[in-house]
Amino acid sequence: MTWILQEFFSVSKWTRVLVFIILPFCAYESQATNEVFSEQEAEENQTIKLNLPFTASTSKSLSISCRRSTDQKVLYHYHTQKGVVVSEHQDEQFAGRVCLDNNAPWKGPIVLVVSRLRTEDSGLYNCTFKDDADQTSHTVKLHIYWTIDVDVTQSSYLAEKDNNITLEWTFTTTPDCSSDVSHIFCVRVNDSARLYETVAGVVVSQFHGEQFLGRVQCDEDVLRKGRLRLHVSNLKIEDSGVYNCKVKIGNCLGSKRCALKVIDSLSSMHHYPTTATPPPENQSTTSLLYKVLSPGIIIITARVMVTSSRFL
Numbered sequence: 001m002t003w004i005l006q007e008f009f010s011v012s013k014w015t016r017v018l019v020f021i022i023l024p025f026c027a028y029e030s031q032a033t034n035e036v037f038s039e040q041e042a043e044e045n046q047t048i049k050l051n052l053p054f055t056a057s058t059s060k061s062l063s064i065s066c067r068r069s070t071d072q073k074v075l076y077h078y079h080t081q082k083g084v085v086v087s088e089h090q091d092e093q094f095a096g097r098v099c100l101d102n103n104a105p106w107k108g109p110i111v112l113v114v115s116r117l118r119t120e121d122s123g124l125y126n127c128t129f130k131d132d133a134d135q136t137s138h139t140v141k142l143h144i145y146w147t148i149d150v151d152v153t154q155s156s157y158l159a160e161k162d163n164n165i166t167l168e169w170t171f172t173t174t175p176d177c178s179s180d181v182s183h184i185f186c187v188r189v190n191d192s193a194r195l196y197e198t199v200a201g202v203v204v205s206q207f208h209g210e211q212f213l214g215r216v217q218c219d220e221d222v223l224r225k226g227r228l229r230l231h232v233s234n235l236k237i238e239d240s241g242v243y244n245c246k247v248k249i250g251n252c253l254g255s256k257r258c259a260l261k262v263i264d265s266l267s268s269m270h271h272y273p274t275t276a277t278p279p280p281e282n283q284s285t286t287s288l289l290y291k292v293l294s295p296g297i298i299i300i301t302a303r304v305m306v307t308s309s310r311f312l
Contacts, residue, residue: 039141043253047115049101052138054110054129064110066127075125076112117144145253146176156259160266161235169228171247171254178250181223186245195243196230235262
């Protein structure tokens with residue numbers, strides 16, 4: 001380091017100025033090209049969106065290219081010059097199934113839509129983006145699973161706060177799947193809060209939010225029989241929401257949603273009969289209205305009846 005400083009100060013003043021000017025530009029160019037990695041999984045025949053961390057500049061000349069690393073098959077290629085599309089193509093395997101999510105990709109983040117997914121679409125894809133100002137790389141690991149049937153015993157649940165509840169899902173496997181459940185991932189849809197997660201039978205508690213920490217237990221005995229039962233204790237009002245559970249068994253994946261509503265008290269809810277039954281012959285009209293309407297309306301009805309009787 002001392003030798004470098006001696007050499008630096010031994011050169012002329014203008015040479016030192018030139019070095020200071022060039023070095024920042026070199027550092028900028030090295031930072032302009034970066035690489036990002038992401039992973040995404042889905043079931044066959046589904047449609048997914050690949051959010052590429054590319055935001056184009058005001059330039060209308062750009063190039064987007066995604067290739068699978070193993071066989072160099074082109075997932076998608078898009079190239080424009082001065083705002084005019086000069087080439088857009090993909091490998092036969094992906095033909096008609098991949099497109100840009102927005103018509104003018106230079107106006108915002110770039111999203112690729114891949115539809116009618118197949119298990120053979122799985123792989124590691126390298127995507128590059130170029131425009132007049134930047135060049136960026138992004139690697140996507142895509143895993144497409146065979147579909148298994150996942151269902152819920154109830155589509156919605158209603159419970160009181162401070163009580164306990166059991167949410168239950170059922171699933172069936174196929175010969176293509178292994179015998180053991182490899183991953184369970186249950187999350188609240190509206191805010192991505194993790195309700196429960198296991199990997200190879202081990203609970204991933206470090207990823208559970210504080211909201212559900214220590215309040216969710218899984219019934220391991222029935223899990224081997226194709227039933228996922230989650231016991232949630234000490235319910236809170238903020239536990240309400242729509243929950244989606246994914247079950248992964250080997251190369252198979254399935255998911256299903258259910259809704260949970262937690263309220264202060266079930267007794268505070270007003271249940272009115274949907275239909276009225278004819279009263280016995282000796283029952284008055286007022287008593288019939290008592291069953292159908294609220295007490296406040298009974299008083300009003302009674303007054304109307306009395307007032308009407310004056311004209312009889």
